[in-house]
Amino acid sequence: MSGSETAQAPGLLPWDSTQDVRARRAAVAVLPVGSFEQHGAFLPLVTDTVIACTIAGEAAAAHPVNLLPPVTISCSHEHAAWPGTVSISAATLHLVVRDIADSLRRSGVRALILVNGHGGNYVLRNVVQESVGSEMPMALFPGPADWDTARTRAGVQTPSHSDMHAGEVETSILLHAHPELVRPGYETSDFLADERKHLLTLGMSAYTESGVIGRPSMASAEKGKQLLASLADSFGEYVSLLTSRETR
Numbered sequence: 001m002s003g004s005e006t007a008q009a010p011g012l013l014p015w016d017s018t019q020d021v022r023a024r025r026a027a028v029a030v031l032p033v034g035s036f037e038q039h040g041a042f043l044p045l046v047t048d049t050v051i052a053c054t055i056a057g058e059a060a061a062a063h064p065v066n067l068l069p070p071v072t073i074s075c076s077h078e079h080a081a082w083p084g085t086v087s088i089s090a091a092t093l094h095l096v097v098r099d100i101a102d103s104l105r106r107s108g109v110r111a112l113i114l115v116n117g118h119g120g121n122y123v124l125r126n127v128v129q130e131s132v133g134s135e136m137p138m139a140l141f142p143g144p145a146d147w148d149t150a151r152t153r154a155g156v157q158t159p160s161h162s163d164m165h166a167g168e169v170e171t172s173i174l175l176h177a178h179p180e181l182v183r184p185g186y187e188t189s190d191f192l193a194d195e196r197k198h199l200l201t202l203g204m205s206a207y208t209e210s211g212v213i214g215r216p217s218m219a220s221a222e223k224g225k226q227l228l229a230s231l232a233d234s235f236g237e238y239v240s241l242l243t244s245r246e247t248r
Contacts, residue, residue: 012053014060014067021066027110028242031100032056032070033093035118038082040166040212042186045084046072047170052117054177055142058228059115059235066109071096074121081205090123097127105136111242112138113235119164139238146234154226158215162192165204167214169227176224186216 034049049072060067074093079085101112116124124140131138151160158168174182193207
């Protein structure tokens with residue numbers, strides 16, 4: 001296995017041995033952060049975790065980084081009205097990420113990139129912000145500009161604000177990377193709710209009965225393929241930024 005290769009099992013968990021990691025000598029680690037929350041009737045509760053792992057896996061295949069297993073439960077409180085959704089507090093997620101970062105630092109890793117699959121994990125922005133000037137700098141990926149570039153490259157038709165949850169982008173990524181996880185019904189589940197002024201106060205159930213806000217009917221495996229390819233390209237900037245910091 002070369003220094004730029006990271007093995008991934010079909011279940012989306014990295015299966016490196018300690019020797020693989022030693023041989024790679026990567027200065028940057030990648031932590032996927034997903035969630036366990038409703039995604040309508042046609043996508044699984046693990047959708048955000050699968051997407052975060054898929055993005056991270058594509059990025060790790062193209063860049064010399066150490067891929068970590070995902071954080072699978074995060075801040076999904078706005079989805080609490082639906083059965084199956086499980087959350088932890090923002091404070092707990094903050095501590096989990098910081099503990100992981102501290103452990104990585106002690107093992108010789110010099111930087112950490114968080115690949116966030118759930119938009120409600122606002123606290124990750126603060127975790128990264130607090131790392132500025134520290135011994136373990138972090139970055140949060142993908143950023144809004146990375147998503148904009150990917151959406152344009154893939155020909156996504158639903159505007160980003162409208163494509164909030166279980167919509168064109170998420171369904172497309174799963175149709176490409178894990179079609180076995182997409183159940184029938186996405187073709188007829190479109191629902192738009194662009195006015196969501198009090199989402200944080202009222203939760204998703206105030207704006208959608210199905211749990212969908214977006215147009216999954218517009219999804220395709222080809223769009224998913226192009227989304228992932230674009231994000232893998234964008235990821236290189238983050239690795240370069242963090243590794244160049246080490247050489248200054």
